Amino acid sequence: MNDTPLVELRDVSQIFWVEKPWIGKAKPLYALRNVNLQIPKGSTVGLVGESGCGKSTLGKVILQLTPQASGSVFFAGQDISHWSQKKMRPLRRHMQMIFQDPYSSLHPKRTILQNLQEPFLIHNETENMEEKIYQLLQDVGLDRETLHRYPHELSGGQCQRVCIARAVSLRPDFIVADESVSALDVSIRGQILHLLLELKTKYQLTYLFISHDLAVIEVVSDLVAVMYLGQIVEWTSAKQLFANPLHPYTQLLLEAIPIPIFRPDRRKRHQFIEAELPDPVRMPPGCPFAARCSKVQPRCREMAPTLRNLGTSETPHYVACHEA
Numbered sequence: 001m002n003d004t005p006l007v008e009l010r011d012v013s014q015i016f017w018v019e020k021p022w023i024g025k026a027k028p029l030y031a032l033r034n035v036n037l038q039i040p041k042g043s044t045v046g047l048v049g050e051s052g053c054g055k056s057t058l059g060k061v062i063l064q065l066t067p068q069a070s071g072s073v074f075f076a077g078q079d080i081s082h083w084s085q086k087k088m089r090p091l092r093r094h095m096q097m098i099f100q101d102p103y104s105s106l107h108p109k110r111t112i113l114q115n116l117q118e119p120f121l122i123h124n125e126t127e128n129m130e131e132k133i134y135q136l137l138q139d140v141g142l143d144r145e146t147l148h149r150y151p152h153e154l155s156g157g158q159c160q161r162v163c164i165a166r167a168v169s170l171r172p173d174f175i176v177a178d179e180s181v182s183a184l185d186v187s188i189r190g191q192i193l194h195l196l197l198e199l200k201t202k203y204q205l206t207y208l209f210i211s212h213d214l215a216v217i218e219v220v221s222d223l224v225a226v227m228y229l230g231q232i233v234e235w236t237s238a239k240q241l242f243a244n245p246l247h248p249y250t251q252l253l254l255e256a257i258p259i260p261i262f263r264p265d266r267r268k269r270h271q272f273i274e275a276e277l278p279d280p281v282r283m284p285p286g287c288p289f290a291a292r293c294s295k296v297q298p299r300c301r302e303m304a305p306t307l308r309n310l311g312t313s314e315t316p317h318y319v320a321c322h323e324a
Helices: 055-062 087-096 112-122 129-139 144-148 156-168 186-203 214-220 238-243 246-255
Strands: 003-019 027-040 044-048 070-075 095-098 173-179 207-211 223-228 231-237
Touching: 003 055, 003 207, 027 044, 027 055, 027 207, 027 214, 027 231, 044 055, 044 214, 055 095, 055 173, 055 207, 087 095, 095 156, 112 129, 112 144, 112 156, 129 144, 129 156, 144 223, 156 186, 186 207, 186 214, 207 214, 214 223, 214 238, 223 238, 231 246
Parallel strands: 044 207, 044 223, 095 173, 173 207
Antiparallel strands: 003 027, 003 070, 223 231
16 A cells, blocks of 8 residues: 555535425535545545445546535546546546445346446457356356346345446556445355455555445454534544544444453443434534534634644544544
């Protein structure tokens, strides 16, 4: 892993307009709010947070499947924020996505062979296509007989292996894995995670690994970004985050992980307030976590904290909290 960012986000925001009867006219909902993030080449960055916090939206914005409302997205040093779909098309071979539901990710009326042929045909890479597909199957642990079957004839784990094979088929540089193991049985998750780590080394991939499960994030990630209501609230190395979480929200997430009997060192140490999430359409001023935080002070309800480095230049540890 090196420190050169393959992907960089600068002050990226995303707005969805929603209409509610009790509001009247459409109001803005900030799915992302001034997000700054760097993904070094060769790394796996884990993006974690509760459902609905904006993780998947961030992944789609990076790939420009959904254009951002403001801010800039850089890929390999190029600002792709305002590229047309026509201009983006050649770049898409270098950036791929693995979705949560493997069944809906594959065309149900096409065989696995036809599903795997699609990226080669789209990008006119038909030379030795069959040999490349056979190699892909071998890389993801499937046999050739799988090619003549349909998605509904495969298990969830097999379908996800096909989706992974399709994602790496054109040797991309960057992959967004969006909850790519959450729909699978627990017994299969470890196999798929191991496969993703093997392919990362073999193909020199860079991952953004999106999950709500910190236990999974700990296994796969070099760096971790914690997201809350569309904002990055903590960002550091995986080792540092799990050893010394600074943001109260990160502490809450860690304490939600079931504690195995062989890890008695992970005991609950923090107190939290039972409270509802704020309405994202009517966000109160100040820190968005203030209503749930036991450390809250008057300034927390008045002024929103910004990310600041509480680590070192060698091991940065960014946190958005007045009281950290």
